[in-house]
Amino acid sequence: xxxxxxxxxSVLTENIILTKFLxxxxxxxxxxxxxxxLGMGISITFVVFISGIIAYLLYYYVLVPTETEYLRTILFVxxxxxxxxxIELIIRKQFPKIHELMGxxxxxxAANCAVLGITxxxxxxxxxxxxxxxxxxxxxxxxxxxxxxxATIREKLDQRPVLPSxxxxxxxxxxxxxxxxxxxxxxx
Amino acid sequence: xxxxxxxTVTALLLSLLILFVADRFKVENKSDEFDxxxxxxxxxxxxxxxxxxxxxxxxxxxxxYQKCKPLRGDALREMEAYLRGNNLI
Numbered sequence: 001x002x003x004x005x006x007x008x009x010s011v012l013t014e015n016i017i018l019t020k021f022l023x024x025x026x027x028x029x030x031x032x033x034x035x036x037x038l039g040m041g042i043s044i045t046f047v048v049f050i051s052g053i054i055a056y057l058l059y060y061y062v063l064v065p066t067e068t069e070y071l072r073t074i075l076f077v078x079x080x081x082x083x084x085x086x087i088e089l090i091i092r093k094q095f096p097k098i099h100e101l102m103g104x105x106x107x108x109x110a111a112n113c114a115v116l117g118i119t120x121x122x123x124x125x126x127x128x129x130x131x132x133x134x135x136x137x138x139x140x141x142x143x144x145x146x147x148x149x150x151a152t153i154r155e156k157l158d159q160r161p162v163l164p165s166x167x168x169x170x171x172x173x174x175x176x177x178x179x180x181x182x183x184x185x186x187x188x
Numbered sequence: 189x190x191x192x193x194x195x196t197v198t199a200l201l202l203s204l205l206i207l208f209v210a211d212r213f214k215v216e217n218k219s220d221e222f223d224x225x226x227x228x229x230x231x232x233x234x235x236x237x238x239x240x241x242x243x244x245x246x247x248x249x250x251x252x253y254q255k256c257k258p259l260r261g262d263a264l265r266e267m268e269a270y271l272r273g274n275n276l277i
Contacts, residue, residue, distance in 0.1 A: 058198070062194060063194070066190050066194065068190055068191045068194060070191075071191050071194060071195065074195065075194070075195065075198060078195075078198060078199060078202060079198075079202065082202035082203075082205060082206055085206050085209075086205060086206055086209040089206075089209050089210050089213045090209065090213050092213070092215060093213035093214070093215055094213070
């Protein structure tokens with residue numbers, strides 16, 4: 001598969017949120033405001049880029065030669081947790097506003113299934129190094145674009161009359177479902 | 189056995205990385221520094237109830253140290269020297 005088709009597939013047709021249903025928690029939780037959504041998307045892209053490359057190198061150059069592939073889950077979790085911790089410290093120092101905006105969701109990237117899912121998918125699809133980088137960047141970009149798009153819709157939605165029983169998260173989930181249906185058409 | 193070694197070495201390297209980042213990007217908390225230089229009587233003359241309250245308020249406006257009446261003599265000079273040293277007054 002060429003690099004371009006991997007990139008387009010990971011951004012649109014095989015979007016990590018809408019077709020694999022990973023990372024729903026930050027998708028709903030941080031999409032109330034555009035700025036927070038963009039910050040969340042960028043920090044997830046950054047975390048998944050660094051931890052994905054480290055996980056890939058560790059898997060193929062340490063775990064495969066020593067035949068300890070069964071360690072990959074615990075090792076990948078370890079790498080992601082360390083990366084999230086480092087990035088949280090950096091953001092708290094350099095961008096206090098973004099740190100305030102994202103609040104609890106920033107450390108929760110460590111428990112975000114999208115990040116772990118992407119590092120696993122890279123191994124399961126048996127990509128080589130450059131395909132891995134393109135896939136990781138595409139997935140991160142797809143996540144950022146989608147969460148930003150979703151946040152703009154939700155901000156508009158705040159000014160519209162919604163039935164009381166649908167206000168807040170229920171109507172947001174319905175919109176996510178409609179978006180998933182639209183994105184699934186890209187693949188056909 | 190080899191699994192234990194791999195996990196241990198990786199965890200050690202990652203912990204060193206976090207330690208380095210935490211040291212490099214430390215958020216210096218001015219409030220704690222002010223609190224150390226204040227008398228610590230918690231008399232409430234300044235209007236903030238406790239010395240910690242005044243120290244927190246001084247983060248936004250360092251001039252508030254003048255509201256502290258028990259801060260006199262050497263302690264006052266020390267506080268002013270600290271504030272001047274950090275270009276706060």
